[in-house]
Amino acid sequence: MIKIAVCIKQVPAYSEGEMDPKTGVLLRGGLTSVLNIYDLPAIETALRIKEEKGGEVDVFTMGPPKASDVIREAYAMGVDRGYLLSDRHFSGADVLATSYTLMQGITSVSHYDLILCGKQTTDGDTGQVSGALAKWLNIPYINWVTKIVKLEKDSIIIEQMMENEEVTIKTKYPCLVSVEQSIFIPRIPSLKLKIAAKKKEIKVLSLSEMQDQNKNHYGLRGSATKVEKIFPPTKVKKRPIVHKTGIEAASDIFKIIQQIK
Amino acid sequence: MNRNINEHKKAWRNILVYIEYHDRKVHPISYQLIGKAYELASSIGYNVCGIVIGKDVALSKQQLQNYPLKSVFLYEADEYFKADLYEKILSNCICEMKPSVVLIGGTLEGRSLAPNVAVTFRTGLTADCTALYLRDADLVQIRPAFGGNIMAQIVTTDTRPQIATVRYNVMEPIEPTFDYETEFIIKKVDKQIVSKIEILKTIPIEKKKGIAQQQILVVAGRGVKQKKDLAMLKELANLLGGELASTRGLVERGWMASDRQIGISGQTVRPKLLIACGVSGSVQFMAGIGNVDNIIAINTDQDAKIFNIAHHSICGDLHEIIPQLIRCFLDASGDKHI
Numbered sequence: 008m009i010k011i012a013v014c015i016k017q018v019p020a021y022s023e024g025e026m027d028p029k030t031g032v033l034l035r036g037g038l039t040s041v042l043n044i045y046d047l048p049a050i051e052t053a054l055r056i057k058e059e060k061g062g063e064v065d066v067f068t069m070g071p072p073k074a075s076d077v078i079r080e081a082y083a084m085g086v087d088r089g090y091l092l093s094d095r096h097f098s099g100a101d102v103l104a105t106s107y108t109l110m111q112g113i114t115s116v117s118h119y120d121l122i123l124c125g126k127q128t129t130d131g132d133t134g135q136v137s138g139a140l141a142k143w144l145n146i147p148y149i150n151w152v153t154k155i156v157k158l159e160k161d162s163i164i165i166e167q168m169m170e171n172e173e174v175t176i177k178t179k180y181p182c183l184v185s186v187e188q189s190i191f192i193p194r195i196p197s198l199k200l201k202i203a204a205k206k207k208e209i210k211v212l213s214l215s216e217m218q219d220q221n222k223n224h225y226g227l228r229g230s231a232t233k234v235e236k237i238f239p240p241t242k243v244k245k246r247p248i249v250h251k252t253g254i255e256a257a258s259d260i261f262k263i264i265q266q267i268k
Numbered sequence: 269m270n271r272n273i274n275e276h277k278k279a280w281r282n283i284l285v286y287i288e289y290h291d292r293k294v295h296p297i298s299y300q301l302i303g304k305a306y307e308l309a310s311s312i313g314y315n316v317c318g319i320v321i322g323k324d325v326a327l328s329k330q331q332l333q334n335y336p337l338k339s340v341f342l343y344e345a346d347e348y349f350k351a352d353l354y355e356k357i358l359s360n361c362i363c364e365m366k367p368s369v370v371l372i373g374g375t376l377e378g379r380s381l382a383p384n385v386a387v388t389f390r391t392g393l394t395a396d397c398t399a400l401y402l403r404d405a406d407l408v409q410i411r412p413a414f415g416g417n418i419m420a421q422i423v424t425t426d427t428r429p430q431i432a433t434v435r436y437n438v439m440e441p442i443e444p445t446f447d448y449e450t451e452f453i454i455k456k457v458d459k460q461i462v463s464k465i466e467i468l469k470t471i472p473i474e475k476k477k478g479i480a481q482q483q484i485l486v487v488a489g490r491g492v493k494q495k496k497d498l499a500m501l502k503e504l505a506n507l508l509g510g511e512l513a514s515t516r517g518l519v520e521r522g523w524m525a526s527d528r529q530i531g532i533s534g535q536t537v538r539p540k541l542l543i544a545c546g547v548s549g550s551v552q553f554m555a556g557i558g559n560v561d562n563i564i565a566i567n568t569d570q571d572a573k574i575f576n577i578a579h580h581s582i583c584g585d586l587h588e589i590i591p592q593l594i595r596c597f598l599d600a601s602g603d604k605h606i
C-alpha cells in the first residue's frame with residue numbers, strides 16, 4: 008500500500024496567452040484550458056505503481072474553480088481523489104508561493120509516501136515548482152526521472168537522466184519525484200471512468216483549510232518575485248528574401264557557406 | 269514564512285556563481301555565468317565569487333585561472349550530484365558569504381538545485397533568464413513567459429539572495445584574459461550534512477557532442493514532407509561537419525529525438541552557421557537560438573517568421589534545393605581529389 012499524491016496543473020491550451028500589463032498576472036479568462044501535458048506521465052506513473060503495489064492515488068491542483076476540469080480528467084484516468092486548492096488569496100503566486108501552497112494543501116490532507124510532479128508546465132515553463140515543493144516538505148527531490156526500477160517496502164529505486172550519466176538512485180519514502188515525459192505513455196481515459204468522473208466529488212481546499220492561515224504567505228503577497236512589466240519580444244529587421252529555383256538557390260547557398268567556412 | 273526583508277538588504281553584497289563541475293571538468297556554462305556576473309559586478313563595484321562542489325575539486329583551479337573571480341570556494345563531495353546534499357552545501361556557503369545575487373546554470377543539475385536553495389532562503393527564483401542587469405542593488409531579470417510570446421521583467425525586491433538561472437548558451441562566455449589573483453579556498457563539508465539519496469549505479473551516456481556544442485547545424489522543421497527526407501538533411505549536415513537538429517514539430521511526429529530539439533522546451537544553440545529548412549520560426553523555436561552569426565533559412569512561405577531573423581532568406585522548396593546543394597558540395601570535394 009503506497010499513498011501517492013500527484014501535482015497537476017491547468018494551463019492555457021495554446022501559448023498565446025495574455026497577461027495583465029499592470030500586475031503581470033496571467034489572465035486565463037477566455038482561453039481554453041487543458042491539463043498540462045507533462046503532468047499526464049506523472050499521473051500514469053502513479054496509476055502503474057498503484058496497479059502493481061496497491062495503494063491510493065490523489066491529485067492536487069492549485070488554480071481557479073475552473074481548474075477542477077483537470078481533476079475530472081485525472082478521475083477519468085483512474086485517480087482516487089482530487090483536491091482543488093482554490094482561494095482568491097492564492098492567485099498571482101510565483102514559484103515560492105505556489106510550492107508553499109501545494110505543501111500546505113498536501114500536508115493538510117494526509118501523509119503521502121510518494122509525490123509525483125510533471126517535468127514542467129507549458130505556461131510557467133520553469134520546472135521549478137517541484138523542487139521547491141520538495142524543499143518545503145523537507146523530503147528528497149529527484150527530477151529528470153525516466154524509469155521506476157523497483158518499488159521496495161520503504162524505498163523506491165529510480166533512474167535519473169543527468170547530462171553525463173544515467174544514475175540509478177535509491178531513496179526512502181517520503182520523497183518527491185519529477186518525471187520525464189518518456190517515462191510512460193499516458194493511458195486514454197476509459198468511457199466508463201469518464202462518465203463516473205462527472206459525478207465524482209472534488210474537494211476544494213481554501214485558505215481556511217490550511218494549517219498556516221496567514222494570507223501574506225500565499226499568492227501575490229507571498230511571492231518573492233514581482234513582475235514589473237511585460238513586453239513583446241524584440242523583432243529583428245527584415246532582410247531581403249530571395250526567390251530562386253532549386254539549382255540557383257543551391258549555388259547561392261553554397262557560395263554563402265564557402266565564404267563563412 | 270519568515271522573510272529576510274529589507275533591513276538586511278545592505279548586508280548582502282557581491283555575486284556568487286555556482287560553478288558546475290563534472291568528471292573533473294568545469295561545465296562550459298560556468299564561463300558564461302562568470303561573464304555575466306562580471307558584467308553585473310562591474311556596474312556596481314561588487315566582486316564575483318565562485319563555488320565548486322564535487323570530486324577532486326582542487327583540479328578545477330587550473331580551469332578557473334585568469335577569470336575575474338575574487339575567490340572560489342572548493343567543497344570536496346560525492347562524485348555524483350545529489351540534490352539534497354549539494355543544496356545544503358551551497359546554502360551554507362550562501363549563509364557565510366551573503367551574496368546579493370546567485371547565478372546558477374539552467375542545466376539539469378542547476379534546475380534541480382536552484383528551487384531548493386530558493387526555498388531555504390524564502391527568496392525569489394527567476395528561471396531561464398535571457399537578460400540580467402543591476403538597478404542599484406536589485407537584479408532586473410528578463411525571461412520569456414507564455415512559451416516565449418511575451419517577455420517578463422522580474423525583480424526580487426524584499427529578499428536576498430536574488431537567484432536566477434540562465435540556460436546554456438544564452439550568455440556570452442568570458443575568455444581567461446584577466447590578470448587576477450583568485451583566492452581558492454578549500455572548505456570542509458559540514459559533517460552534519462547527510463544525503464537521503466543513495467546512488468546505486470551510474471552509466472555514462474555516450475559522449476557524442478550535443479547540438480548545443482555544434483558549430484554548424486542543419487535544422488529540420490515540419491516543412492520536411494516525409495521522414496525519409498531527413499536523410500538528405502543529415503547528409504548535408506555531415507558534409508558540412510555539423511549535426512542535424514529540429515523543431516518540436518518533428519519531435520512530436522516522432523521523427524527526431526527530443527535531445528535534438530531547439531527551443532524554449534528544447535536546447536539553446538549557438539552555432540556559427542545554422543541552416544533552417546522548413547522551419548516557420550515560432551517564438552518558442554527562436555527562443556532557443558542564441559547569437560548566431562549566420563542563419564540561412566529555406567521556406568516556401570515568403571511570410572514565414574524565420575525570415576525575420578535569417579541573414580539569408582531563400583524562398584523555395586527544400587526538397588528541390590537540398591539535393592542540389594548536396595551535389596554542389598560533392599562536386600566541390602570531387603574537384604579537389606582529381
Ligand SMILES: Cc1cc2nc3c(=O)[nH]c(=O)nc-3n(C[C@H](O)[C@H](O)[C@H](O)COP(=O)(O)OP(=O)(O)OC[C@H]3O[C@@H](n4cnc5c(N)ncnc54)[C@H](O)[C@@H]3O)c2cc1C
Nearest residue numbers: 415489490491515516517531532533534546548568569586
Ligand atoms: C509551451 C510551448 C513550448 C514550445 N517549445 C518549442 C520548442 O522548444 N521548440 C520548437 O521548435 N517548438 C516549440 N513549440 C512549438 C512551436 O509553437 C511550433 O509549433 C513549432 O516550432 C513549429 O515547428 P515547425 O517550424 O517545424 O513547423 P511549422 O510551424 O508547421 O512550419 C513549417 C514551415 O515549413 C514551411 N514549408 C512547408 N513546406 C516546405 C517546403 N517544401 N520547403 C520549405 N519549407 C516548407 C512552411 O511554410 C512553414 O513555415 C512550443 C510550443 C509551446 C506551446
Ligand SMILES: Nc1ncnc2c1ncn2[C@@H]1O[C@H](COP(=O)(O)O)[C@@H](O)[C@H]1O
Nearest residue numbers: 014069124125127128131133134135136
Ligand atoms: N498550480 C499548480 N498546481 C499543482 N501542481 C503544480 C502547479 N504548478 C506547478 N505544479 C507542478 O509542478 C510541476 C512543474 O511546474 P513548473 O515549475 O510550473 O514548470 C508541474 O508539472 C506540476 O506537477
